[in-house]
Amino acid sequence: MISRRDFIKATSLTGIGLTIIPSGVLFSKEKDEVVRIGLIGVGLRGQNHLDLLLRRADVEVVAICDVQQRMMDMSKDMIKKSGKAMPQVILDGPYGYRKMLENKDIDAVIISTPWEWHTIMCLDAMNAGKYTACEVMTGATIEECWQLVHTSERTGMPLMMLENVCYRRDVMAVMNMVRQNVFGELIHLQGGYQHDLREVKFNDGVKPYGGGVEFGEKGFSEAQWRTQYSVMRDADLYPTHGIGPIAMMTNINRGNIFTHLTSYSSKSRGLHNYIVKNGGEDHPNAKVKFKLGDVVTTMIKCKNEETILLQHDTNLPRPYSLGFRVQGTNGIWMDVNKSIYIEGRSKEAHRWEDAQAWLDKYDHPLWKAHAAKATGAGHGGMDWFVVNAFVESVKRKTNTPQDVYDAVTWSAITPLSETSIQQGGETLAFPDFTSGKWMYRKNDFAKDGTY
Amino acid sequence: MISRRDFIKATSLTGIGLTIIPSGVLFSKEKDEVVRIGLIGVGLRGQNHLDLLLRRADVEVVAICDVQQRMMDMSKDMIKKSGKAMPQVILDGPYGYRKMLENKDIDAVIISTPWEWHTIMCLDAMNAGKYTACEVMTGATIEECWQLVHTSERTGMPLMMLENVCYRRDVMAVMNMVRQNVFGELIHLQGGYQHDLREVKFNDGVKPYGGGVEFGEKGFSEAQWRTQYSVMRDADLYPTHGIGPIAMMTNINRGNIFTHLTSYSSKSRGLHNYIVKNGGEDHPNAKVKFKLGDVVTTMIKCKNEETILLQHDTNLPRPYSLGFRVQGTNGIWMDVNKSIYIEGRSKEAHRWEDAQAWLDKYDHPLWKAHAAKATGAGHGGMDWFVVNAFVESVKRKTNTPQDVYDAVTWSAITPLSETSIQQGGETLAFPDFTSGKWMYRKNDFAKDGTY
16 A cells, blocks of 8 residues: 555656546545445355455445345345344346446445456446445456556546455465565466366356256356356466465566466366266256366566466366465475475475464564454455455545556456467467556555555 | 387388387397497496496496596496496597497497487487487487487487486376376376576586586586586476476377477576575676576477476475376376375365375386385486386387487477577477377387386
């Protein structure tokens, strides 16, 4: 986060406005004032956010909106149990959210809807003058990414993609180590999304996870919409959990940018096999051809000459792993073997040591400050932090710590990887969504006094 | 290995001669006859081979050749201690090996010299009618690779690159599992060479490892020649340990081929930093610019649509790891966390389990048969196997289990990755060194009755 003084300095230094509301509106709210939030989409993911917001004294949930009665009922139950006031409830088809945006009393919205709705909802929200948070994947095409940037710049409304892994406790500890030069100069980083999603992509239409091989209209929750991406697109469909933390560690859009990218995709077997095994060869879905390769590998090069490797692996039986690796001139951390090696500090030369003592020692100040509050929140506590960062940004009327440039830079990996694969593994230039502002922007993410 | 009948069948089936000596010479030696071998290069690596050969009753070392008195003295001591007859000793400059090749009593040669000598020595040896084994990296350019193929095909003399990791015990167990369909259909594989070589690339000119920051003329052993590759070439300089086993598991040159490749290289810091730290900023080598990026990442796609990831990482402080990963439709093995997961067979869903019990259960028949002999040989016993495979091939006058097509296909990754990096991460077509024979060749590597 940037302070007002730094913000003004940065703005005048560069001669280019940052994405931020006009300065007259800055600090219009006191830090302890209540933020009024509307939720667009209260499916299972939106309900996680709803739960977190209902626990906060500094937030009033003033409106919720969805397209499904079942999800709305679940959300209303949750609100009743919380003892908070029932917000405006909008169940009025896919564009019902636009009614919410007309409400002048809403400061901010959180969007948790199927991916294909993210861009239009973000655009509408920013155009309505709302601080906008959106679940991961903002911009399904490069053109959509540019639209989001241009709209945020024009309206001055921040867009924050809710990439929670930037706040994972071990990841933040490692970022802390990076900043304290434990790894020396960074050389190579890895991350990805290696998660057997077969029981997310298919279910019985009743339960959210597994129990059947249905998707689309006959599926429930994510299987209703997410699986279609595996049918239609061969790409790294979900790069942000891996790239978010890596981008923050390597100062992407803040003194560094991605310059080019290449993706390779393997054969596609896992989803079809799953259908045949669990639904039989005669199940209609056994005829579906899935374009998504089972393992998609992406290499990215940075302006400052670091290399980054991303892996997307969601169709095969495998243990969950985001596959992080952070490697510099002094040493290396990997999460798959929970190990670290730092030259001259690790006890034995050439030997891995358990990373936990290091992660404890370098526990990030934000985690030290808020661990008690975060405990019990989704995904090991990191959901608390990402929602908190958005709420605190709205309260202070500052830019969000992950901003529109991050949102689209990380999301753009999907369409870029798709094009690369489609062209037989061709290498593509990476767009500079900051249009040169990366040369002057500073990395304040999760630094002292921020959130 | 192929039997004579299979060999003839394969040859007539394809209409193209395999690399093999003319059939009139087949089986000219009985299986228990003694093979006469000459060693070209008896530096530290050649001395490993010498030691293994001196222990064998079926081998007579009839000549040794080197360019350094010190290495020759060490080798002669070793021979004296073995009680075997002193072979012809050739210490006559870099082309002294050609005298050895004139000796009609030599059946085979083993070449263990600096990389830049491999091609010419292999060509000369095959042209002299010798079975030829060569240490890893055969062919520094694509043109050299083709020369080796054409010469082997024209002379009928096999060329075996001594890629020992194909015989690593855990790797062979995993290959055994691949063949027994434990992993299902293979989807994605990884390997590489992740080995902190700073004390190999630099020494004090006396000891082979470390103790100084000298290389080239002032260095000793590998530092005399190998380090210059880090100065001059930005490439995956050492791909064969990773790709050899992966190629055998995916039937490369035997029903499958590599189709294209892309490499990215990181900034280069590790070697310069090492010199400054250990030799001071004023050491003359502190002025050397190393072209080799610290981490080089290469993606390869196969005709049968598997993806392969290779990593080359030799300049930074890090624990040794070849980084193997074998992943199929049923599960995944990784060596960095010594873990495996096989759907329906691993005890807990979505959880890694220790791989050792699986590696023991699927211990390869070759290891079961020869573990006692291999124990004590270099690199955990695998050196025994690779030398044994060569000796047994010479005895039987069959093709070698790793043959000229493997040697150049695996080695070609270096020049291809160099070109890709030079062109900014461009994607390149992979040459088919078999000229179509891959469509008909069968994978007999380490199958029953072979070696």
